[in-house]
Amino acid sequence: MTLPSPSATEDRLYVLRTRWQRYVADGQFEQFIEFAVAVNSLAEYFNRLRLPGLVRLCEGLENAALAKLGNQHTHPVPQQDILSLQRQIDTLLGSVASSRAPSTDRRDQEAAASTATDIDWIKPRSVWMIAAPEKREMAEALSSQLQFFGFKVCAMPWGGVQAQEDKPLAVLFIPAQDQARPEEFEYIATVRTGCPASQLVYLGVQSAIEPIVDLMRAGIDVTIPSGDQPAMVLNCVLDLVQTNEQEQYRVLVVEDSRVAVALIQRTLAQHGIDTKAINDPGKLLDVLESYHPDLILMDMYMPRFNGVEATRVLRQMAQYSSLPIVYLSGESDVGMQVEALRLGGDQFLMKPFNPVLLAAVVKTRIERFRESRRSTRLDGLTGLLNHTAAKSRLKDMVEEADGALTVAMIDIDHFKAINDTYGHPVGDQVIRGLAWLLKGRLRSIDLIGRYGGEEFMIALPAISPEQAGSVIERIRHDFAALPHAHPGGALYASFSAGIASYPLADTAAALTEAADGALLQAKRLGRNRVEQACRPQ
Ligand SMILES: Nc1nc2c(ncn2[C@@H]2O[C@H](COP(=O)(O)OP(=O)(O)OP(=O)(O)O)[C@@H](O)[C@H]2O)c(=O)[nH]1
Numbered sequence: 001m002t003l004p005s006p007s008a009t010e011d012r013l014y015v016l017r018t019r020w021q022r023y024v025a026d027g028q029f030e031q032f033i034e035f036a037v038a039v040n041s042l043a044e045y046f047n048r049l050r051l052p053g054l055v056r057l058c059e060g061l062e063n064a065a066l067a068k069l070g071n072q073h074t075h076p077v078p079q080q081d082i083l084s085l086q087r088q089i090d091t092l093l094g095s096v097a098s099s100r101a102p103s104t105d106r107r108d109q110e111a112a113a114s115t116a117t118d119i120d121w122i123k124p125r126s127v128w129m130i131a132a133p134e135k136r137e138m139a140e141a142l143s144s145q146l147q148f149f150g151f152k153v154c155a156m157p158w159g160g161v162q163a164q165e166d167k168p169l170a171v172l173f174i175p176a177q178d179q180a181r182p183e184e185f186e187y188i189a190t191v192r193t194g195c196p197a198s199q200l201v202y203l204g205v206q207s208a209i210e211p212i213v214d215l216m217r218a219g220i221d222v223t224i225p226s227g228d229q230p231a232m233v234l235n236c237v238l239d240l241v242q243t244n245e246q247e248q249y250r251v252l253v254v255e256d257s258r259v260a261v262a263l264i265q266r267t268l269a270q271h272g273i274d275t276k277a278i279n280d281p282g283k284l285l286d287v288l289e290s291y292h293p294d295l296i297l298m299d300m301y302m303p304r305f306n307g308v309e310a311t312r313v314l315r316q317m318a319q320y321s322s323l324p325i326v327y328l329s330g331e332s333d334v335g336m337q338v339e340a341l342r343l344g345g346d347q348f349l350m351k352p353f354n355p356v357l358l359a360a361v362v363k364t365r366i367e368r369f370r371e372s373r374r375s376t377r378l379d380g381l382t383g384l385l386n387h388t389a390a391k392s393r394l395k396d397m398v399e400e401a402d403g404a405l406t407v408a409m410i411d412i413d414h415f416k417a418i419n420d421t422y423g424h425p426v427g428d429q430v431i432r433g434l435a436w437l438l439k440g441r442l443r444s445i446d447l448i449g450r451y452g453g454e455e456f457m458i459a460l461p462a463i464s465p466e467q468a469g470s471v472i473e474r475i476r477h478d479f480a481a482l483p484h485a486h487p488g489g490a491l492y493a494s495f496s497a498g499i500a501s502y503p504l505a506d507t508a509a510a511l512t513e514a515a516d517g518a519l520l521q522a523k524r525l526g527r528n529r530v531e532q533a534c535r536p537q
Pocket residue numbers: 381411412413414415416417419423424425426427428431452453454523527
């Protein structure tokens with residue numbers, strides 16, 4: 001009989017517990033480092049799952065561990081430090097246990113513990129809405145919009161929480177006024193303790209640092225200023241359930257010492273980072289092209305030419321001009337280090353390296369690099385591909401298409417009137433609402449781009465024009481029924497779409513032009529409709 005595979009969460013908790021037990025038993029410095037790495041990896045895991053309360057507890061534990069890191073001679077740490085770390089571990093494990101999806105039957109619980117997957121953490125998609133009576137109208141508008149996107153909303157009176165087995169994905173506090181009163185902090189802290197894995201959102205805060213810090217200390221994760229509330233709330237909650245697909249980080253190690261390579265690869269593998277090593281910088285360009293690393297760890301001194309010279313070459317090439325390069329070297333001369341940074345490196349790490357520091361530097365640099373790369377391709381308001389990226393993706397799709405490809409151009413109707421009547425922020429929210437609907441309804445292989453202000457481009461491969469037409473028609477129908485919350489209630493919008501399929505047009509430009517023509521026709525025929533492009537007569 002094969003045992004069910006344990007969940008990713010259980011794996012990480014097991015690693016953390018056993019590394020800590022090993023350290024408590026033997027008290028070795030290396031074991032303490034392994035324990036600190038396990039805490040960091042658990043924090044990252046909870047962060048990916050967007051479980052802010054648990055991230056906070058992990059970070060608290062990680063900070064406490066790093067404060068005691070010291071060196072070989074400071075271990076084992078005194079008994080009182082062991083006890084204090086043990087208390088933090090127990091609190092963390094207790095909070096993790098109380099945040100799991102509940103089950104009424106003990107056998108169910110045992111089965112769930114052995115077969116649980118990450119899905120435990122994000123289902124059901126329930127949201128608690130704790131609104132002051134004065135904000136009932138706004139809370140109702142928000143509720144109906146959240147329900148449209150598939151959330152279960154549970155309304156609760158301000159100041160009281162009904163006992164609920166099912167812990168929510170998010171808790172929204174909608175207070176009567178912008179200024180939180182002291183007794184409210186206590187109330188928020190109680191909700192925080194009861195729901196450690198939930199995102200706590202507070203609507204209607206003044207834009208000043210002090211009140212926001214007070215709310216965060218009480219346990220709030222996100223504060224939303226007055227004015228832009230419905231849009232930001234929806235965005236914040238929808239973001240929580242968006243699958244945050246994260247490709248594995250890739251690091252290229254350019255290093256001629258086999259011992260150093262083995263140590264680096266072992267350290268980074270513990271953090272789930274993929275590595276490739278070369279010992280000759282002469283092979284750099286070929287490997288960069290095939291491996292696409294997110295960062296290079298570069299030895300300073302190697303045969304033939306050194307790391308600084310290799311970096312200078314890369315910095316002259318547009319595609320590698322911003323790729324993070326971290327030097328690893330035994331060079332302790334500060335003047336040399338400064339010169340190496342001036343010539344194109346991003347950071348300098350001394351050998352022998354501290355594994356915790358190496359992993360932290362690598363991960364932070366890669367996060368920033370990926371973030372900046374994302375921001376050049378994605379539209380800031382919706383997170384969809386921007387105009388340039390969408391056009392370029394469509395070109396690739398036409399080349400890859402196996403006969404079936406449909407392009408749709410979508411434009412929100414009378415959008416100027418929405419802006420003029422309800423204001424620009426509400427207009428933005430309508431745009432985001434459509435973006436979310438498209439993301440929720442289309443497949444990962446489909447292209448969804450924000451082509452212009454209120455115009456979207458979609459491309460659907462591998463289905464017939466008729467199937468593509470009915471998908472777009474269904475989305476049109478549902479968008480027209482989607483309530484967009486605003487401070488005075490809810491409004492409704494619609495869109496028109498034009499679609500064109502291969503082989504009617506057979507290049508990206510021709511497909512776009514034909515779909516645009518059909519969109520114009522849909523507008524002429526009265527809007528809120530989908531039109532197919534016709535063959536030229
Ligand atoms: N809120 C908001 N408005 C935008 C954005 N980008 C463009 N707009 C506005 O969108 C409006 C588009 O209006 P028009 O092109 O006249 O078209 P329309 O009112 O949608 O009318 P039809 O397309 O004919 O149904 C303009 O008023 C732009 O200022 C944005 O990012 N946010």
